[in-house]
Amino acid sequence: METTISHPTIQRPRRSWRQSAMAYQIYCEFVKTIRVPIFLFSLFVLPIMLFSLFVLPDIHDTQNGIPVGRYSLATFTIYIVMMAGVFSTAISIANERARRWNVLLRATPMRTADYFTAKIVTSLAMGGLATLALFVFARIAGDVSFSLGSWLELLGVAAVSMVPFITIGLFIGYAVGSQAAPAIANLVVLPLAFLSGVFQPYDDLPGFAKTLAHYSPAYHASRLTLRIAGAGDDRSIAVHLAWLAGYTLLFVLLARRFYRRDEGKAMG
Numbered sequence: 001m002e003t004t005i006s007h008p009t010i011q012r013p014r015r016s017w018r019q020s021a022m023a024y025q026i027y028c029e030f031v032k033t034i035r036v037p038i039f040l041f042s043l044f045v046l047p048i049m050l051f052s053l054f055v056l057p058d059i060h061d062t063q064n065g066i067p068v069g070r071y072s073l074a075t076f077t078i079y080i081v082m083m084a085g086v087f088s089t090a091i092s093i094a095n096e097r098a099r100r101w102n103v104l105l106r107a108t109p110m111r112t113a114d115y116f117t118a119k120i121v122t123s124l125a126m127g128g129l130a131t132l133a134l135f136v137f138a139r140i141a142g143d144v145s146f147s148l149g150s151w152l153e154l155l156g157v158a159a160v161s162m163v164p165f166i167t168i169g170l171f172i173g174y175a176v177g178s179q180a181a182p183a184i185a186n187l188v189v190l191p192l193a194f195l196s197g198v199f200q201p202y203d204d205l206p207g208f209a210k211t212l213a214h215y216s217p218a219y220h221a222s223r224l225t226l227r228i229a230g231a232g233d234d235r236s237i238a239v240h241l242a243w244l245a246g247y248t249l250l251f252v253l254l255a256r257r258f259y260r261r262d263e264g265k266a267m268g
Helices: 017-034 037-054 069-099 101-106 112-142 149-175 181-196 205-215 217-229 239-267
Strands: none
Touching: 017 037, 017 069, 017 112, 037 112, 069 101, 069 112, 069 149, 069 181, 069 217, 112 149, 149 181, 149 217, 149 239, 181 205, 181 217, 217 239
């Protein structure tokens, strides 16, 4: 009498087609982004150049009682966050609208959520990589030192702070055309960088700029990174996060409104 031994089969989890579509859309968005040399230069090279020109010569001085290198790295982190958040989304979406690529995507089975998720994930990834590049340069060239926990906390704050700037980029991308988007993005990022203390410490700003800075998302983001560097203000972390959350909600609503306006024009 023969005995048949059956072996249990291993059931491997299968990814749904929607998960696969989202992953592929993120991959395509990332590849498309890294194929734009001018964007990579402005995001990866320009902050390091500015750090070399304005920070390295005075790297051993102190600012507000802490080394200039630590103070400046905290503010330059927010500069990268703004660049990655605003420019990567605003210009990308405006160009796709100009080429009618967004209309073609709406005719495919891809969900709108997948499209926006790919934009957000790509911006976060590019901003994170650029921030890490600046960290490595500051550590090697300027001997800027933090504990491992502080490095990771700084990177985490950068990721959280990037969210409202991504929503600003979404709003610009749907509010203006492809030719105006780079100019509008510059008009947004440069004043915010000034108010956040990138080019001039907050204490050295004119009186009107100090008052205006308190209503800027860049100011509240930089206060979070400066706290890690040892130069925070007397406000709690929750207050700064609340301001960033408020700006995120505001520009999500504005971006949604202009997205629907654009969808109505394209699809009738």
